[in-house]
Amino acid sequence: MPELTGAGQDVGRSCILVSIAGKNVMLDCGMHMGYNDDRRFPDFSYITQSGRLTDFLDCVIISHFHLDHCGALPYFSEMVGYDGPIYMTHPTQAICPILLEDYRKIAVDKKGEANFFTSQMIKDCMKKVVAVHLHQTVQVDDELEIKAYYAGHVLGAAMFQIKVGSESVVYTGDYNMTPDRHLGAAWIDKCRPNLLITESTYATTIRDSKRCRERDFLKKVHETVERGGKVVAAGRLGMERMNLKVPIYFSTGLTEKANHYYKLFITWTNQKIRKTFVQRNMFEFKHIKAFDRAFADNPGPMVVFATPGMLHAGQSLQIFRKWAGNEKNMVIMPGYCVQGTVGHKILSGQRKLEMEGRQVLEVKMQVEYMSFSAHADAKGIMQLVGQAEPECVLLVHGEAKKMEFLRQKIEQEFRVNCYMPANGETVTLPTSPSIPVGISLGLLKREMAQGLLPEAKKPRLLHGTLIMKDSNFRLVSSEQALKDLGLAEHQLRFTCRVHLQDTRKEQETALRVYSHLKNTLKDHCVQHLPDGSVTVESILIQAAAHSEDPGTKVLLVSWTYQDEELGSFLTSLLKNGLPQTPS
Amino acid sequence: MQSAEDWLVESLRLYQDFHAFDLSGATRVLEWMGDKGVFVAGYELLTKNEILHLILPLRLSVKENQGLFPERDFKVCHGGISDTSVFDLKHVPDTRLLVTSGLPGCYLKVWQIAEDRDVIQATDTIAVHEKEGSLWSRMAVFSSMAPGILHGVRLSGLRIVDLESQKTSYSSGVSDGEELSSLQVLDADTFAFCGTSGRLGIVDIRQKWAPVENLGPNPESGGERWCAEVRDRGQGPGSCIASLASNGQLRLLDPRNLCHPVSSAQCPVSTPSPDPDLLRVTWAPRLDNCLAISGFDGTVQIYDVTSWDGQRSQVKPLFTHRGHIFLDETKMETAPLVTTHTWHPCKPRTLLSAASDASLHVWDWVDLQTAC
Numbered sequence: 001m002p003e004l005t006g007a008g009q010d011v012g013r014s015c016i017l018v019s020i021a022g023k024n025v026m027l028d029c030g031m032h033m034g035y036n037d038d039r040r041f042p043d044f045s046y047i048t049q050s051g052r053l054t055d056f057l058d059c060v061i062i063s064h065f066h067l068d069h070c071g072a073l074p075y076f077s078e079m080v081g082y083d084g085p086i087y088m089t090h091p092t093q094a095i096c097p098i099l100l101e102d103y104r105k106i107a108v109d110k111k112g113e114a115n116f117f118t119s120q121m122i123k124d125c126m127k128k129v130v131a132v133h134l135h136q137t138v139q140v141d142d143e144l145e146i147k148a149y150y151a152g153h154v155l156g157a158a159m160f161q162i163k164v165g166s167e168s169v170v171y172t173g174d175y176n177m178t179p180d181r182h183l184g185a186a187w188i189d190k191c192r193p194n195l196l197i198t199e200s201t202y203a204t205t206i207r208d209s210k211r212c213r214e215r216d217f218l219k220k221v222h223e224t225v226e227r228g229g230k231v232v233a234a235g236r237l238g239m240e241r242m243n244l245k246v247p248i249y250f251s252t253g254l255t256e257k258a259n260h261y262y263k264l265f266i267t268w269t270n271q272k273i274r275k276t277f278v279q280r281n282m283f284e285f286k287h288i289k290a291f292d293r294a295f296a297d298n299p300g301p302m303v304v305f306a307t308p309g310m311l312h313a314g315q316s317l318q319i320f321r322k323w324a325g326n327e328k329n330m331v332i333m334p335g336y337c338v339q340g341t342v343g344h345k346i347l348s349g350q351r352k353l354e355m356e357g358r359q360v361l362e363v364k365m366q367v368e369y370m371s372f373s374a375h376a377d378a379k380g381i382m383q384l385v386g387q388a389e390p391e392c393v394l395l396v397h398g399e400a401k402k403m404e405f406l407r408q409k410i411e412q413e414f415r416v417n418c419y420m421p422a423n424g425e426t427v428t429l430p431t432s433p434s435i436p437v438g439i440s441l442g443l444l445k446r447e448m449a450q451g452l453l454p455e456a457k458k459p460r461l462l463h464g465t466l467i468m469k470d471s472n473f474r475l476v477s478s479e480q481a482l483k484d485l486g487l488a489e490h491q492l493r494f495t496c497r498v499h500l501q502d503t504r505k506e507q508e509t510a511l512r513v514y515s516h517l518k519n520t521l522k523d524h525c526v527q528h529l530p531d532g533s534v535t536v537e538s539i540l541i542q543a544a545a546h547s548e549d550p551g552t553k554v555l556l557v558s559w560t561y562q563d564e565e566l567g568s569f570l571t572s573l574l575k576n577g578l579p580q581t582p583s
Numbered sequence: 584m585q586s587a588e589d590w591l592v593e594s595l596r597l598y599q600d601f602h603a604f605d606l607s608g609a610t611r612v613l614e615w616m617g618d619k620g621v622f623v624a625g626y627e628l629l630t631k632n633e634i635l636h637l638i639l640p641l642r643l644s645v646k647e648n649q650g651l652f653p654e655r656d657f658k659v660c661h662g663g664i665s666d667t668s669v670f671d672l673k674h675v676p677d678t679r680l681l682v683t684s685g686l687p688g689c690y691l692k693v694w695q696i697a698e699d700r701d702v703i704q705a706t707d708t709i710a711v712h713e714k715e716g717s718l719w720s721r722m723a724v725f726s727s728m729a730p731g732i733l734h735g736v737r738l739s740g741l742r743i744v745d746l747e748s749q750k751t752s753y754s755s756g757v758s759d760g761e762e763l764s765s766l767q768v769l770d771a772d773t774f775a776f777c778g779t780s781g782r783l784g785i786v787d788i789r790q791k792w793a794p795v796e797n798l799g800p801n802p803e804s805g806g807e808r809w810c811a812e813v814r815d816r817g818q819g820p821g822s823c824i825a826s827l828a829s830n831g832q833l834r835l836l837d838p839r840n841l842c843h844p845v846s847s848a849q850c851p852v853s854t855p856s857p858d859p860d861l862l863r864v865t866w867a868p869r870l871d872n873c874l875a876i877s878g879f880d881g882t883v884q885i886y887d888v889t890s891w892d893g894q895r896s897q898v899k900p901l902f903t904h905r906g907h908i909f910l911d912e913t914k915m916e917t918a919p920l921v922t923t924h925t926w927h928p929c930k931p932r933t934l935l936s937a938a939s940d941a942s943l944h945v946w947d948w949v950d951l952q953t954a955c
Contacts, residue, residue: 204639204701206657206943209603211771211910213655215591222595243592376660379607405662405701411633 014069015042016171016197016396021433023144026060027171027197029072038115041072044080046424054083062088063173064157067094067103072115074100074125083128085140089148090131091156095252097126106341134158151175151186153374154225161191166434168193170388175199177380178210182222186376188388194392194431200420202375213370215393218243220330220368225301229328229365232304232319234343244303249291251306251315291315296322317342321361329365378406387413392429393418436474437466440480492561498574499546504552507532510543511554512578517541520573522567536570539563590909591935597902600947602640603910604657605750610939611861613925615705619644620660621755621925621935623943624669628686632669636696643933643945644925657943662695663703668859675746676726681748682709684734688719691734693746709749713740720724723766723774737762741776743788753788760836764862765911770876777811777825777837779859783824783841788923797841808859813838813875815865825866825888831858833876833898835888849896850886852879861922869931873901877921881908883936885948907938 013030026047032040038278048056053076060082061069073096076082088096100122107113117125132138137147143165148158152175159172170193217233224231225246262292291304296319306316320342323329333343345353346367352360376384385393394549395403395412402419421427447462463479469476482489502509517536527535534541539559546552556575559567594601608625613657615621619639625632668685676681680696681703693707709732711720718736725731725743731752735741741755741763761778768774775785776794784796811826823845824836828834831852834844856862862878872889884900891898907919919940933947 025743030926202656204659206604206606206659208603208640208655208657209910210600211587211591215594216655218592219595375753377656382607401699407702408664408702409633409662423784537886 008036012041013042013072014173014199014397016073017047017195018162018169018171020169021143021167023058023140023162023164023310025144025162026057027160028063028069028173029060029071029073029076030066030068032068037553039422041075044076053080054084058144059084059146060086061146061160061162062086062092062096062169063095063151063155063160063171066087066174067093067099069173070096071100071103074121075526077125077128078117078121079310080243084298086125086129087132087160088129088141089134089156089158092158093129093131093156095156096135097122102113141169143555144533148480149186149188150184152183153186159186159188161188161193167431169195169197169392172196172198172384174201174250174528175376175380175384176374177383178207178374183374186384188384190387190389192389194390195394195429196385196388197394197396198381198384199375200381200395200403200406202377203381203395204402205377205472207375207377207381217332217370220332221303224328224330225303226365228301229326229330230304230323231330231332232306232323233332233370234306234313234316246303247295248288248303249295249305249556250288251291251304291319293318294568321355324361324363324365325371327364330368331365332368332370376429378409380427381406382409384415385410389414390416391431392416394427395420402430413473435473437475439464440476441475442480443475443477446477493558493566494561494564495556495558496567496571498555498557498571500553500555500574500578501551502578503551504553506543506545506553509555509578510534510541512545513541513555513574516578517573537563537566539570541568541570541574587909590905591945592699594906596949597951598946598948600643600945601906602643602655602945603906603946604943606941608634609922609939610937610943611670612674613923613935613937615925615928616674618928622672622681623937624665624672624683626668626670626685626922632665632667632953634663634665634669634672634683634694635659636680637702639945643930645881650871652726659701661701661703663694663705665692665705667692667871671722671723673722673732675724677729678730680706680730680746682722682724682732683723684720685721686717688717688736689714691720691722693730697776707749709734709744711736711740712742713737718762721766723768725768725771725774733766733768735763735766738776738778740954748907755786755792756866757758757792764808765812767813769813770827775811775813777809779808781807781809781826781828783811783826783836785838785841791807795838795841797836807855808862809952810862812864812866815868823866825864827864827876829856829880830854831879833864833886835891846891846893846895848891848898850876850884850898851900852876852882852884854879857920861920863923864926865926867926869926869933875924875926875934877924877936880904881911881919881938883921883922883924885932901950901952902936903951904936904944904946904948906944906946907940907942910942912941 013032013255015028015030018025018027047053049449063072101119104116104119104122108116132148133204134148134150137145139145145163147161151157151159151173157173157175159170159175161168161170168191170188170191178184179185221231221244225244293315304319320331325530333347342353346363347369351363353363355361393416395418403420407420409418410418412462443464464475465478467476467484469482510532512536514526517534521536524536529535539557542556543555544554546554557567557571557574606623608627610623611626612624613621616636621637621639622634624634638658638660639814640656665683668687669683672681672683678728683692683694689711691709691711692705693709694703695706696703711734713736720734720736723733725733730746731743732746734742738755738759738761739757742751743753745752746883761780761782763776764779765777766774772789773787775787777783782796784794786794807830808827809826809828811824814823824838826834826836831850831854832847833850834847836844850873856879864874864876867873873885873887875883875885877883883904885902886898887901907921911919919938919942921936921938922935923935930947932950933945935943935945937943
């Protein structure tokens with residue numbers, strides 16, 4: 001029975017604990033970007049009050065490199081303590097440590113935070129990582145297996161299927177169902193898990209098309225260069241034709257690294273993109289040249305695509321400082337900026353920034369914000385549920401009051417239960433595990449011999465004994481079971497006394513009983529035995545005199561457990577009395 | 584044939600703002616609630632359809648510094664599920680109620696938008712007394728202390744039903760079988776109707792049926808279907824009715840003289856309209872003498888009808904929105920057809936348009952003639 005805790009309706013950090021068929025798996029280990037103190041890390045005391053996490057958890061799975069999914073990993077493994085395996089895809093394994101180190105630097109070196117993980121801790125944590133390929137079934141132990149599926153969203157993002165025996169859970173992490181230029185759409189086969197855990201951050205939005213975002217990006221760039229300004233932009237623009245007559249540069253540093261990674265992991269993109277990569281060398285912008293810091297002083301408009309987009313280091317920060325004072329210029333910031341970075345500050349509205357050496361930088365340039373992150377919206381979530389065909393759906397990362405409609409839609413369209421737990425809430429889902437039972441050939445043959453062949457669609461009742469031995473189930477006949485177990489068969493007999501008024505001798509009473517039953521029960525075998533008793537099938541009826549009253553005769557009716565029905569019937573029949581015979 | 588990318592680059596010049604969305608199902612409904620919310624609803628037959636209450640992207644409501652308002656997405660504020668198709672939806676002003684009409688056409692449905700949850704729930708039905716196989720009731724709302732729903736398939740079945748008591752407070756009481764194509768409430772006592780044959784009429788509900796109308800179908804007409812909209816200025820001078828036909832004819836009429844159109848023009852559209860039920864003509868609420876038409880193809884055309892008079896054979900649209908054609912993701916054999924459009928109540932040149940490929944566009948066009 002899968003149980004879940006954590007990462008309920010809080011957009012900020014993901015950390016879900018699943019208990020499935022006795023195995024415990026942690027899904028993601030994210031950090032809340034909004035807090036500066038310990039609240040940014042999940043509360044791991046929820047997991048287990050006593051004992052070591054390494055003993056309790058069978059494995060940890062990380063879906064992708066965003067800090068709200070892996071940011072707390074070094075804290076969890078090195079400071080709280082976990083030595084078991086951590087599974088993630090190869091690109092995630094490559095990119096995670098870079099982002100974690102970046103973040104650590106800002107938190108500790110720039111903001112002077114204590115109680116934060118060290119560089120060495122990041123390295124030690126990554127040593128526990130086991131990288132997996134897409135669609136590769138990985139045996140965590142001899143009962144638990146996991147498999148990664150393509151999730152789109154960012155490079156290396158995967159959805160994971162966790163399977164123990166016949167029970168399985170699929171966790172989506174962040175994913176998107178609309179392909180973009182560099183990443184395809186998420187895909188999963190009809191694996192029919194007991195539970196699908198899906199993120200629902202954007203469930204209540206209908207997303208503007210990527211083309212329109214790019215158009216807007218381009219429009220801003222055009223407007224700025226038309227008035228003679230300079231643009232420094234984070235991220236990349238996927239359009240080939242930008243129609244700009246001004247110089248376009250990319251700043252060296254992380255862009256090159258990013259390109260390098262993209263080339264390394266080209267197999268991660270979908271087929272179509274692989275083809276176009278070969279044709280158009282998409283990641284090598286032909287009309288874009290490398291930037292040199294001297295160019296920053298050139299007069300006139302120009303566009304620079306710079307990374308890191310948060311403006312916290314390197315060339316991009318230098319460019320920003322040079323151009324910030326002119327209101328004709330523009331900076332375009334990416335999705336989100338980590339707290340403490342220059343990017344974050346100016347997005348919060350700050351226009352006077354304190355730089356090194358207590359210098360104050362006045363920001364007069366235009367600040368724009370472009371979000372390109374790809375998440376599944378309501379339509380995408382419905383598509384994924386349709387692909388996987390789960391028995392139940394669980395929504396995380398959204399707000400309860402705003403998800404009731406989606407829940408209704410899922411429940412109505414797919415006829416499954418849909419849950420939306422809050423942080424810290426546990427959801428228990430009953431599953432019906434399938435237990436195979438072997439039936440003995442002898443039993444089968446005996447049933448077949450009993451008459452008509454079984455009809456394909458009608459259930460047929462058969463009696464047997466279920467033997468459980470060494471995780472094996474067998475259905476055998478009762479006799480076989482007794483034999484196997486070395487038990488003697490016991491017989492159960494019922495005896496009932498029926499009083500009759502009859503002054504004649506017992507033998508005559510018995511004869512009367514015999515004639516009566518012979519006439520009444522035409523379908524049964526009624527016999528009069530030499531010793532005076534009467535049998536109906538295997539039921540025995542004996543007549544005896546009452547010990548105290550000679551006018552009363554006592555009939556002893558005796559039958560076995562199997563003849564219960566007939567026995568009861570006979571008893572009631574005899575209680576009604578015998579017909580008068582002509583004397 | 585221009586590629587999508589080329590069109591997008593050109594669109595930088597043509598539009599101030601442009602947003603494209605994909606709904607999970609195509610809509611024929613775009614009904615405002617305030618100036619920030621809009622309703623859409625699916626119209627597929629024989630299956631369940633969604634009714635959604637969408638909130639416009641925040642950045643469209645902000646004039647200054649749009650950049651710092653990254654919210655470019657529609658938010659689904661409320662949603663409901665209808666067992667039948669929805670062809671028309673009206674919000675009852677100052678309430679949380681909606682009325683929908685569709686097929687099968689034997690009843691209208693009343694819905695309530697929940698207050699603290701994001702659901703729209705069906706609460707009631709209003710029986711339609713005419714039972715016509717493939718025709719559905721047109722509707723308009725008389726909003727007052729006791730709101731009433733004006734509805735009907737033909738002139739003969741026109742009635743106003745009080746929403747709360749479900750009693751019929753008015754009925755046309757005529758046997759005229761003219762099929763209706765639009766109904767519009769003008770004030771507390773009057774409404775206008777347009778029949779599919781082009782008949783127009785203005786009715787005062789305080790009197791027995793005696794509408795001011797044009798007489799009979801135009802002798803030139805040969806089976807076209809018509810629709811119309813009255814410019815929302817009550818019935819004072821300057822009020823104007825625009826009437827559009829499936830062959831592209833556009834007529835402007837003065838309500839005081841419905842028999843003689845003020846002007847008549849032939850719009851350059853591909854005719855005949857593939858689905859005349861989708862024809863729509865709307866007056867711009869914040870621009871003088873501007874109207875928009877759609878329903879012929881994948882475009883929405885905007886015309887400036889200032890100084891239009893008499894017969895005009897050649898008119899040019901002030902602007903044509905072609906987004907639905909160029910951004911068609913489905914790439915089906917038939918190009919998408921614009922199913923409906925509406926003007927933003929406050930922003931003068933902003934429109935919303937929806938098409939048969941489930942696309943929904945929000946666009947703010949540039950008036951190239953006046954742009955400096």
